[in-house]
Amino acid sequence: MFKPLLFIFLVISGGCMAQSGKFTHADTLRGSITPQREWWDLTYYHLHVRPNAQDSTLSGSTQVNYKVLKAGQSMQIDLQEPLKIDKVIQDGKELTFKRDGNAFFIDLVKKQEAGKLESVEVFYSGKPRLAKRPPWDGGVQWIPDGKGNTIISTSCQGLGSSVWWPCKDHMYDEPDSMQISITVPKNMMDVSNGNLRSVTENNDNTHTFNWFVKNPINNYGVNMNVADYVSWKETFKGEKGDLALSYYVLPQNLEKAKEQFKQAPQMLKAFEHWFGPYPFYEDGYKLVEVPYLGMEHQSSVTYGNGYKMGYLGRDLSKTGWGLKWDFIIIHESGHEWFANNITYKDVADMWVHESFTNYSENLYVEYYFGKEAGSDYVLGTKALIANDIPIVGIHGVNQEGSRDMYYKGGNMLHTIRQIVNDDEKWRQILRGLNKTFYHKTVDGSEIENYVSEHAGRNIFKVFDQYLRDVRIPVLEYSFGNKGLQYRWNNVVTGFDMPVKVKIGSGKEDFIYPTTEWQTMKAKNEKTLIVNRNFFVESKETKQASL
Secondary structure, three states: OOOOHHHHHHHHHHHHHHHOOOOOHHHHHHHOOOHHHHOEEEEEEEEEEEEEOOOOEEEEEEEEEEEEOOOOOEEEEEOOOOOEEEEEEEOOEEEEEEEEOOEEEEEOOOOOOOOOEEEEEEEEEEOOOEOOEOOOEOEEEEEEOOOOOEEEEEEOOOOOHHHOOOEOOOOOOOOOEEEEEEEEEOOOEEEOOOEEEEEEEOOOOEEEEEEEEOOOOOHHHOOOEEEOOEEEEEEEEEOOEEEEEEEEEOHHHHHHHHHHOOHHHHHHHHHHHHHOOOOOHHHOEEEEEOOOOEEOOOOOEEEOOOOOOEEOOEOOOOOOHHHOOEHHHHHHHHOOOEOOOEEEOOHHHOHHHHHHHHHHHHHHHHHHHOHHHHHHHHHHHHHHOOOOOOOOOOOOOOOOOOHHHOHHHHHHHHHHHHHHOOHHHHHHHHHHHHHHOOOEEEOHHHHHHHHHHHHOOOOHHHHHHHHHOOOOOEEEEEEEOOEEEEEEEOOOOOOOOOEEEEEOOOOOEEEOOOOOOEEEOOOOOOOEEEOOOOOOEEEEOOOOOO
């Protein structure tokens, strides 16, 4: 998901408070792997939902299949107020439970034995939270379509999928597969994740759309989109064969959507080059029109960019390159690799989703318009970096870090590419990430370790600098009688990132600064220019003591 600058400024104060360590009991229940979560492994969901547009309510159930990892008789299921759990059934018997805010603790009667496969069904109802500013402040939307119908959409990144259905609402555990059954009036349809298995006709002037997801899916990636859609399909010839592409839009937008959505196969071609095969061939790829900007719902990417190029018609980089493509199609689809394929375990590591997907934008530009154009684009976004708080948040309390995970994160990855100094090697690192962590949830440190291991040199301090510090590295240098002196300043302890520079009229090459002054011969030279692709600053200073 993309968060623009207006939202950045609205959340800075809250983010700073969270960074200070002021967390609540509710934060811990939501953000940690509690004892009531850790003893069982989620394997499958079957979600049934009947939205009622007349009173903006939901009713339904979630079948939760799981494997017992160790003994445990209390299970945590999450469902956010004002929704409520009505009953819980296991093996035909109704169970007792108690509520603690947005967490429900279910008392299991049957002895839970390690290695066994079990299931509970959780029934729920009520008025879900209305989305205030979707997708950033999400929930459920109920929007009149002007024809007597109601468009219904869900968006819940950060907020959590428990805002509209009961689930194990923590990112570390994904179901291996999922069925989504949504019941809507007969003149409407639902589009959710995966493939449509069937449509069941009911006796009350409704029908139920049964979607099946064959791959693991993160909870916020599950979505419900109800409207009077029209659709069309095509096939993309990709690295793993034929990939089914499906598009769902409002009837009045069909012709312009057919033109704008031609960018979807172009996106797939570029991203398969950089990141490897699309991760969900079995579930297909969909673009679905919604009444908000858009989101990276797995295999059901939602779209609301007004059929404009750029971000709602604007170029965020102010270079011109951002108006060559539709921001939402490219950015939100990039999340299929970084967010839906590789998923963070803890929202504190949200940079794994957003930094790489921000970076995917300039890779898309590079693929179609050349390497310098891609560099222009990512460097153009540097003006949007706030350097307010660290990109990495605090683990275990549902706390994400700075919005700089987008633009600063993208420029960090662009800088690391320069350190690797081998474009094909860098491409194989990106592809290797998606292969090594295919359909997995990860800690941010696992991604750092992989990149550092394959980069050809230790770059842990580079990650520390850009992810956990707010300072921009400064290359200090001085020309004197004994040549050129240089060092890093404004950096974390031990920072030793190599950087490409051009000294005088010489050829551009790497130097290897540390936090200690170093000296090199530079006879009669008086200028030093840092390669623009490194996210650093430079400063000429007085000659240091030798």
